[in-house]
Amino acid sequence: MRWSPLARSECRKVVTSKGTWILTVFIVLWGFRPTYAGWDAVGRNLTVGYVQIGVSLFLPVGALLLSYQSLIGERTTGSLKFLLGLPLTRTQVLWAKVTGRTLGIGAAIVVATFVLAVIGLLNHGMFDMLPFVGTLLATLVFVSVLVAIGICISTVTHRTVTAATTIFGYVLVTLFWSQIVTTIYTAVTGVPVDPYDAPASGPLFLALRLTPDGAYNVLTNWFLGVGNSTELFHIVYTKLAPGVSVNAFVVEAAFGGPGPWYLHPVGSILVLLVWLAVPLGLARRVFTRGDAI
Amino acid sequence: MKRRDFVAAGTLSVVGLSGCLGDTEYRLTEIVADDSAGPLSVSGRLAVTDSTIEHPAELVLTLENTGDEPVRVRSYGVWPFGVLAVASSPTPDDETWKTTLFSQSYEATDRVEASRGGASMSMDGTPITKPLGVGETVSRRYELRGDDLSRAGTYYVAERFDGRASQFQTDNDWEMFTYRVRIEIEQKTRVPLQQR
Numbered sequence: 302m303r304w305s306p307l308a309r310s311e312c313r314k315v316v317t318s319k320g321t322w323i324l325t326v327f328i329v330l331w332g333f334r335p336t337y338a339g340w341d342a343v344g345r346n347l348t349v350g351y352v353q354i355g356v357s358l359f360l361p362v363g364a365l366l367l368s369y370q371s372l373i374g375e376r377t378t379g380s381l382k383f384l385l386g387l388p389l390t391r392t393q394v395l396w397a398k399v400t401g402r403t404l405g406i407g408a409a410i411v412v413a414t415f416v417l418a419v420i421g422l423l424n425h426g427m428f429d430m431l432p433f434v435g436t437l438l439a440t441l442v443f444v445s446v447l448v449a450i451g452i453c454i455s456t457v458t459h460r461t462v463t464a465a466t467t468i469f470g471y472v473l474v475t476l477f478w479s480q481i482v483t484t485i486y487t488a489v490t491g492v493p494v495d496p497y498d499a500p501a502s503g504p505l506f507l508a509l510r511l512t513p514d515g516a517y518n519v520l521t522n523w524f525l526g527v528g529n530s531t532e533l534f535h536i537v538y539t540k541l542a543p544g545v546s547v548n549a550f551v552v553e554a555a556f557g558g559p560g561p562w563y564l565h566p567v568g569s570i571l572v573l574l575v576w577l578a579v580p581l582g583l584a585r586r587v588f589t590r591g592d593a594i
Numbered sequence: 595m596k597r598r599d600f601v602a603a604g605t606l607s608v609v610g611l612s613g614c615l616g617d618t619e620y621r622l623t624e625i626v627a628d629d630s631a632g633p634l635s636v637s638g639r640l641a642v643t644d645s646t647i648e649h650p651a652e653l654v655l656t657l658e659n660t661g662d663e664p665v666r667v668r669s670y671g672v673w674p675f676g677v678l679a680v681a682s683s684p685t686p687d688d689e690t691w692k693t694t695l696f697s698q699s700y701e702a703t704d705r706v707e708a709s710r711g712g713a714s715m716s717m718d719g720t721p722i723t724k725p726l727g728v729g730e731t732v733s734r735r736y737e738l739r740g741d742d743l744s745r746a747g748t749y750y751v752a753e754r755f756d757g758r759a760s761q762f763q764t765d766n767d768w769e770m771f772t773y774r775v776r777i778e779i780e781q782k783t784r785v786p787l788q789q790r
Binding site for chain 1: 615616617619647648739740741
């Protein structure tokens with residue numbers, strides 16, 4: 302593969318970056334959160350829950366910040382001319398960038414996951430391997446999705462400040478996604494949405510899980526066996542506990558059962574794959590057809 | 595602010611928050627029982643001192659008839675102590691927050707309905723009366739969950755339902771069964787890599 306040296310170079314850049322290891326430390330420190338609700342929800346698999354907690358907050362911002370300058374940075378400094386002078390097609394350059402950055406950030410996330418696993422092992426004992434491996438794999442797919450989005454933004458924008466603003470906008474939209482969805486749902490259907498007692502609406506719940514963050518949480522909650530929701534696992538457990546009222550959208554609470562077939566957690570894999578393919582396709586289209594410099 | 599300062603401040607903030615974001619765990623350090631009334635004596639023992647996310651602390655209360663005659667003990671819900679709680683005052687009033695003590699015996703009877711945290715709890719109003727022979731002892735184990743506590747400090751065992759305290763009868767008169775059990779509770783420090 303002629304593009305592998307470029308991918309290795311990208312990976313090395315990420316792995317030797319201080320930001321990558323600050324992200325790793327943040328995920329570990331934020332993720333380690335022993336709670337009574339968490340233990341009641343999943344027992345010793347709380348260790349796996351630590352990964353979900355740490356990754357949910359810091360990985361989206363961290364991975365986007367570590368990827369959004371990959372092309373636009375080279376464009377603004379002029380080093381992209383040398384890159385395009387290599388005997389590689391533009392698609393191969395893009396592929397090498399995505400692969401290298403994904404491997405670099407993925408390596409840091411694997412380190413964070415194993416540090417949390419060791420801490421959890423010492424504190425709570427051995428956890429189940431199936432949810433752990435499933436969550437690790439889901440996290441790596443989540444990394445690749447975020448890198449694809451970051452590189453897509455880096456490709457389609459022409460100024461660093463525009464790219465940074467777009468990243469900021471993406472983070473804000475995903476942060477307030479449930480509010481955005483419920484507002485639109487109420488405007489379209491006229492049905493008010495009370496998160497304490499959400500309506501049993503398939504389209505509403507489907508829309509809530511269309512972001513990469515939401516799909517990741519649905520998938521990892523499925524591995525942990527707590528319920529079908531985009532919320533963190535201990536919130537899902539609390540929502541489903543009898544006699545407790547929490548403002549969270551949980552399929553089992555709203556539908557009194559598993560809900561429509563298209564809300565099955567496996568569908569979240571498809572959502573993540575779409576978020577991987579669409580930004581990559583868009584980036585390739587723009588990078589190969591436009592004026593790269 | 596320079597970028598280096600910003601990153602350092604952010605890192606220190608997260609480091610400072612780590613561990614604080616987890617729930618507080620407690621350790622019961624001492625249990626002292628005194629002021630038992632009449633022929634009945636109450637003693638307490640800590641069976642499990644740590645109240646952590648993995649398990650509740652456990653204490654065992656023992657009632658002994660130290661008198662010369664058999665005594666009839668009347669309780670509500672479960673015999674002989676009834677449904678108990680801990681409170682920050684030895685004489686809690688209606689305003690004092692009480693943290694329910696759980697017992698396996700609640701599950702063995704349909705006289706007590708208890709939910710986790712004591713948020714919803716009900717008790718049958720029919721008393722249970724049983725005799726306690728001379729020198730006879732009866733022990734009951736109670737659990738204290740850490741997430742039901744709001745802070746460390748000194749707590750006292752109290753009845754969970756006002757007006758439903760246990761009573762005892764020697765001759766023909768029923769008397770209030772008064773005793774005081776004090777529990778010292780401290781916050782358990784959490785070191786991420788602590789060994790068990």
